[in-house]
Amino acid sequence: MDELIWFFLSHDTPPQLGADSDEEVNEGVKSLRDKGLVVLDLSSLYVMLELNLFSYLPKLNKRFVVPDKVQERAQALLLRFSKMRGLIVVMDGVEVMRVNKSLAEFSRKNGISLQESHAIYLAKKMNGVLLSDDKRTRQVAKVHGVPAAPSVSLLVLGRDIGVLDEQTFRSLLGRLGSIPLQIPRGLLG
Numbered sequence: 001m002d003e004l005i006w007f008f009l010s011h012d013t014p015p016q017l018g019a020d021s022d023e024e025v026n027e028g029v030k031s032l033r034d035k036g037l038v039v040l041d042l043s044s045l046y047v048m049l050e051l052n053l054f055s056y057l058p059k060l061n062k063r064f065v066v067p068d069k070v071q072e073r074a075q076a077l078l079l080r081f082s083k084m085r086g087l088i089v090v091m092d093g094v095e096v097m098r099v100n101k102s103l104a105e106f107s108r109k110n111g112i113s114l115q116e117s118h119a120i121y122l123a124k125k126m127n128g129v130l131l132s133d134d135k136r137t138r139q140v141a142k143v144h145g146v147p148a149a150p151s152v153s154l155l156v157l158g159r160d161i162g163v164l165d166e167q168t169f170r171s172l173l174g175r176l177g178s179i180p181l182q183i184p185r186g187l188l189g
Contacts, residue, residue, distance in 0.1 A: 017043060017133045018182030019150040025184055028129075028149025032062070032157050035147065037128030040066045040094065041119035044131040045074050047151040048091075050179060051172055057093040059163040060154070064094045065126070067118035071096045097122060110140045120146050133181055152176060152183055 019025050032038065040048065045066060048054060057064050066074070074091070103117040110117070116137045123130040123146045130141045130148040138148035155172055158164040164172070177183055 017135070017179070018176070019152050019184055020135070020182065022184045022186035025150065025153050025156055025187065028153025029157050029160070031129045031147035031149050032131075032153055035062075035127070035129040037063045037065065037123075037126050038154075039119050039123040039126070039128050039130050040064060040070065041130065041132040041134070041137060042070050042073055042113075042115050043133040043137070044151050045070060045091075046077060047133055047176070047179065047181070049077055051175055053154075053172075054092045054094070056158060056163055060158060060161070063128075065097045065122065065128070066091070066094050067115065067122050068096055068098045069118045070115045073115055112137055112140055116140075120144060123147075150181075152181070152187065156187070 019028070048057075071091075099118045099122055101121060103114060103121055106121075107114045107117040112120075112134075116132070116134065119130055119132065120137070120141045122128070123141065124144065130138065130146055131151060131154060132138050132141070132148055133151050138150070141148040152173070155164065155169060155176075159166065159169040173183060173187060
């Protein structure tokens with residue numbers, strides 16, 4: 001993920017990650033409040049690892065799942081973060097679910113990865129919300145009737161329900177900006 005971000009930045013093309021507006025973040029918070037299940041894609045899983053958020057997930061009283069195709073790709077991320085931190089990093093509180101459906105055509109038609117297609121499919125099938133920091137993936141999800149939210153919406157929800165105090169919330173927002181994820185100005189002010 002880091003290499004991909006730096007590739008885009010080195011070619012003067014900022015990646016389309018994060019949230020454009022306060023409205024998008026608030027819509028994501030509403031979707032997260034309304035749904036009991038949250039499906040993570042690779043971009044949101046990366047954010048969870050980068051910010052070390054797995055200890056907060058159980059406090060949100062949501063069921064977090066990741067498609068098996070995403071988990072396969074996440075193994076390299078888990079190994080990398082484990083080496084960086086000098087301890088074994090695991091996806092505590094996140095279930096891995098198998099998707100037994102060919103989604104290659106859906107992926108190709110919508111210009112998204114197979115892993116993103118699996119995450120959208122799982123969110124739709126299980127009446128959940130997709131957590132993705134890739135703007136295009138969220139757009140595709142919404143076109144297909146799947147509510148989608150950026151990771152910053154999860155942080156706002158955590159703050160709103162008292163899982164994150166204001167100081168921790170502000171610190172996490174700053175770290176999101178260093179990934180680099182776009183964060184609406186209203187949250188920064």
